[in-house]
Structures are given as C-alpha cells and as structure tokens.
Amino acid sequence: MRPARNDAGPVAGRTEKAFDEVRRPTDTEVPANRMDKAPSLSVAASNAAPDVAPDLAGDHRPGQRQRDPRLDFFRGLGMFIIFVAHLPGNWGALWIPARFGFSDATEIFVFCSGMASAIAFGRVFEFIGWRMGTARILYRMWQVYWAHIGLFLVIASMLAAADATGWFAKDYVGELNLHYFFDNPAVNLPAFLTLTYVPNYFDILPMYIAILAMVPIVMGLRRIGGPGLAMAAVVVMWLVANFRLIDLPAEPWSNRPWFFNPFAWQLCFFTGFAFMRGWLAPPPVSRRLAVVAALVVIATVPFAYFRILGAVPELLEMARAILPVTDKTHFGILRYVHFLSLAYLAWIAAGEAGARLRGSGAWGVFVRIVQKVGQQSLAVFLMSLVAAQAIAIVRDQVSTEDYMGQIVSNLVGFAILIATAYVVGWFKQAPWAKKPHKQQAVPHRAHSSEPAAATAAE
Incomplete structure (x- = not known):
C-alpha cells in the first residue's frame, strides 16, 4: 500500500555558473531593465545567474548581477512549505496553500526551476552553442542524479x-x-x-532530471523554428501526457507510474523558462486581471479545503x-490556471x-532569511526531507498529540533549513580562497632541521 502523502510535494530550486560575458540583450532574453516587469514567481528563479543563479542550476558566482528580491523570497517560502508538507503527522500541513487550492509548492x-535554467543554461545555448549547452545540461543532470541517490540512501539507512x-x-x-x-x-x-x-517521497528530483533532458530538444526547436515552435512542442507534449499516452514506470512489482509525469510537468517548467528567456511577454499590471486572478483563487477553495x-x-x-x-500526476489544466x-x-x-x-x-x-533559504534551494530541499524524517522519529518518542510538540518540531525544522542555507552559502563563497590581509612580514628563517613544508604556504 502507498503511504499517505502530503499534496504540497517538494519543491526546488538551483544555481550553476552562468555565462558571464557582458553584452547587449537579444530579442530572446529579458533585459535587466525589464526584469521588474516579469511575474513575481517568475523572478523567483533568477537564482540561476552568476550571482542570481538558482541553486538547483548549480553553483553561483558572486558579484555579477544584482539579485531581484522576489526571486529568492518566493523560492524560500516554497522550501519552508515543502518541509511542513513532508514532516510526518504534521498538523501544520492542514494549513499549507495546497489545502486551499489546486496548485501547491510543487x-x-x-516553475522557478524553469526560470533558473533559462538563466544558467539558456545563455550557454545562445552564446556558446547547442553542443556546449547540451553538455552543460548533462553535467547538471549528473549532479542532481547523485543528489537523488544520496538522499535516498541517507533516509533509507536512517529509517x-x-x-x-x-x-x-x-x-x-x-x-x-x-x-x-x-x-x-x-x-x-x-x-x-x-x-x-522511484519511491514516493523521492520523486521530485527524478522528474527534474527528466525535464532537464528536454531542454536541449526545446532549444533545438527554438533554433529551427523560433520560440513559437518550441512552445508548441511543449504544449503538444503536455497534451500527450494528459491523454495518458505516456507514463514512466515507478516500481518493478506493479504498474504504478511516476507520481510526477515529467512529460506533463514540463509545461510548468518551460513556462518559467519562456518568461525568463523573453519568449513570453509578461502580463500587464491590470486591476481587471487582478480581480480575475483573485476570483480564480477564491473559487477553488471549496473544492480543496x-x-x-x-x-x-x-x-x-x-x-x-x-x-x-x-x-497532480499529469499536471491538470486547472492546477496550471490556479498557479498562474x-x-x-x-x-x-x-x-x-x-x-x-x-x-x-x-x-x-x-525577508533576508527567507531569501537566503531560497538561494540555496537544492541543499535546503535535500536537508528538509532528511530533517523531516529525523524530527518525526524524535517527536514520536517525546510528544505527538499536543500543540507544543507540533510547534517545536516545526520550529526546529525551520532552524535546520536556515542553518543549512547559511552554512552552504558560506562554503560557496570559498572563504579559504580569499587573499589574506597584508601583514608586516616578520623575518624568519626555518631551521635546517625543520621540514621544508613548514615554510610553504598552505
């Protein structure tokens, strides 16, 4: 039997070194002065650029661009929701956004991973070439694959x-x-x-790996027929998945498919990708659109609460x-509308x-704490799933049926996520590589009996 799972699902993010060349924006890329017009959750992925690049796209390089504050903030919120949703027996999971609408943190x-990839990988395709872009994608797939393997082994061994x-x-x-x-x-x-x-609870990273494999195809189609052809292929692939024409096997002993069908969820990914590459124009600020969006959100509550x-x-x-x-498996159209x-x-x-x-x-x-969590989304995501299981084991032995136990377990989890983000961020700055402050040299000659290494710099 499949265990009960929270609908909020994991959630995401990613940074890798982006292409650093200073240049004028092309017609397929959102210029810096237009970033403030992109959708809020769309900017949540700009963690993929050198200093803005998303953690799930790879390591970032500081000092190249000014971060958009919306970017990391919404991804950080998503990371906290993911933890709440995956902490077993968590009363807080009854109050996450997924309980009040069709879409959730997934x-x-x-979506943000798509925007992240547009910055981290799209630039490589555009300015270095399709082959190098494909190589860059394969390298990232390899990294996320081993993150998935390690996550499963750690949690399975712990349990x-x-x-x-x-x-x-x-x-x-x-x-x-x-x-x-x-x-x-x-x-x-x-x-x-x-x-x-692909066991339940471990199904988000395989889906992300599979979608990454589609990026070279979509970029190739864009090269052949422009953004229109690329996005048409994305929509057709989503339709094929929703007509249940393609699924991936999730376990050898049954016909259960992957919980997240990547051929369906790529629509969400490439929507974010297209916004960040400039293939889709951002919507205008409009009171009428805001009213329509609010009505959509409100109308879904009775069907989800x-x-x-x-x-x-x-x-x-x-x-x-x-x-x-x-x-959720096939990313139904009402989930898409609700999320947008x-x-x-x-x-x-x-x-x-x-x-x-x-x-x-x-x-x-x-805001700064939440943004820090969003900046290190892959590391925080991995830690959140491990911490959720470890905290649940401890909580079960101490207190399970009182509010204090529930509150403490959530707060401890939040503290772990925040600490993880700051520690990983510190390591990514490579503080050991910084030039030391100049100090007055004190003449010193090593004795001949001392090892030669004693006089060498580390």
Whole structure:
C-alpha cells in the first residue's frame, strides 16, 4: 500500500555558473531593465545567474548581477512549505496553500526551476552553442542524479537503523513504503539506479532530471523554428501526457507510474523558462486581471479545503468529478490556471521590482532569511526531507498529540533549513580562497632541521 502523502510535494530550486560575458540583450532574453516587469514567481528563479543563479542550476558566482528580491523570497517560502508538507503527522500541513487550492509548492519549485535554467543554461545555448549547452545540461543532470541517490540512501539507512534498534513501536521503513526495496534489493537496487524504481517521497528530483533532458530538444526547436515552435512542442507534449499516452514506470512489482509525469510537468517548467528567456511577454499590471486572478483563487477553495468537502457531500462529488483536470500526476489544466493566478497576485503584492521586499527592521530581517533559504534551494530541499524524517522519529518518542510538540518540531525544522542555507552559502563563497590581509612580514628563517613544508604556504 502507498503511504499517505502530503499534496504540497517538494519543491526546488538551483544555481550553476552562468555565462558571464557582458553584452547587449537579444530579442530572446529579458533585459535587466525589464526584469521588474516579469511575474513575481517568475523572478523567483533568477537564482540561476552568476550571482542570481538558482541553486538547483548549480553553483553561483558572486558579484555579477544584482539579485531581484522576489526571486529568492518566493523560492524560500516554497522550501519552508515543502518541509511542513513532508514532516510526518504534521498538523501544520492542514494549513499549507495546497489545502486551499489546486496548485501547491510543487508548482513553485518547477516553475522557478524553469526560470533558473533559462538563466544558467539558456545563455550557454545562445552564446556558446547547442553542443556546449547540451553538455552543460548533462553535467547538471549528473549532479542532481547523485543528489537523488544520496538522499535516498541517507533516509533509507536512517529509517532502517531506527527500526533495527527495536526501541520504537512504529515501523518507519513501512511508513515510506520501503519494505519492498529491502525485501528484494537484487532487483530493486538496479531499478532504483536506473530510475525505474522511484519511491514516493523521492520523486521530485527524478522528474527534474527528466525535464532537464528536454531542454536541449526545446532549444533545438527554438533554433529551427523560433520560440513559437518550441512552445508548441511543449504544449503538444503536455497534451500527450494528459491523454495518458505516456507514463514512466515507478516500481518493478506493479504498474504504478511516476507520481510526477515529467512529460506533463514540463509545461510548468518551460513556462518559467519562456518568461525568463523573453519568449513570453509578461502580463500587464491590470486591476481587471487582478480581480480575475483573485476570483480564480477564491473559487477553488471549496473544492480543496477538507473541512468544506467533509461538510458538503455535493462539493466532494464535484471535486472527484473534476479530478482529471486537477490531477497532480499529469499536471491538470486547472492546477496550471490556479498557479498562474497565484503567481500574478504574488507579483502585484511584491510591488514594482519587489519594492515591498526591500524593507528594514523585523520585516527586512525576515525577508533576508527567507531569501537566503531560497538561494540555496537544492541543499535546503535535500536537508528538509532528511530533517523531516529525523524530527518525526524524535517527536514520536517525546510528544505527538499536543500543540507544543507540533510547534517545536516545526520550529526546529525551520532552524535546520536556515542553518543549512547559511552554512552552504558560506562554503560557496570559498572563504579559504580569499587573499589574506597584508601583514608586516616578520623575518624568519626555518631551521635546517625543520621540514621544508613548514615554510610553504598552505
């Protein structure tokens, strides 16, 4: 049986060294002076450029561009939501955005990853060439693949070790439905390494890897027929997936498909990609559009909020009837519409160029912390899934049915995510490579008996 899972799903992000050449923007790239007009959640991916590049696109290089404050802020919020959604038995998961609408943190993760990739990888395709762009994508796929392998091994080992102690009443391996893996590792380990075994809870990174593999194809189509042909192919691929014509196997012992069909979710990814490359024009600031977006968001609440569905059987039946267009696996069209509506409202709320995210005082401190988490999204995402399981084990032994235990477990998790972001950010600055402050040299001659290395610089 599949374990209960939270609908908010993981979520994303990514930075890699982007192409640093100073140049005039082309017709396919959003110039710097137009960045303030891009959708708020669209900017949430600019972590992919040298200093703005997303963590899920690779390592960033400081000092090349000024960060858009909206970029990291919304991705950081997504990382906190991901933790809340994946902490087992977390009462807070009843109040995340996914409980009040069709879309959730997964859309933020994927959309922003698309924008991130447009900056980190799109520039390589445009200015170095298709072959080098493809090589760059393959390199990033390789990195994310090993992150996926390591994440699974760490969590599976932790849960197996917890069960092996005999100290706990709960079956933690069973909680993530991993008994099949441990019962037949000779079959399931090769399947895991080839991504034909994708356990629940570990399904976001394989989806991201598969979508990355589509970037060279889309960029090739753009080269042949322009952005129109590229985006037409994206839409056709989404339609094929939604007609259930293509799925990927998720486990050797059943016909269960991947929980996130990459051929469907690539629509969300390449929407962000297209906004950042300038293939799609940003929407205008309009009161009428804002009203329409707000109405869409409000109208979805009765079909998503569990208390309303439980109290009104007719709405529950309607919610079940529209499942084909709200389906998470195949990225139903109503999820897409709901997410774009939320993104538009978030863009307006952030103000022009993210002006409302540039405050000082307590609000400024809060924004900067969230942005730091968004800047290191891959590392934070990996840590959030590990921390969620570890915290749940400890919480189960201390307190499970009181608000204080729930509050403390969430706060501890948030602290771990924040600490991870700051530590990883510090390491990425390579402080050991900085030139030391000049000091007056003190004449010193090493004794002949001292090792030669004693006089060498580290």
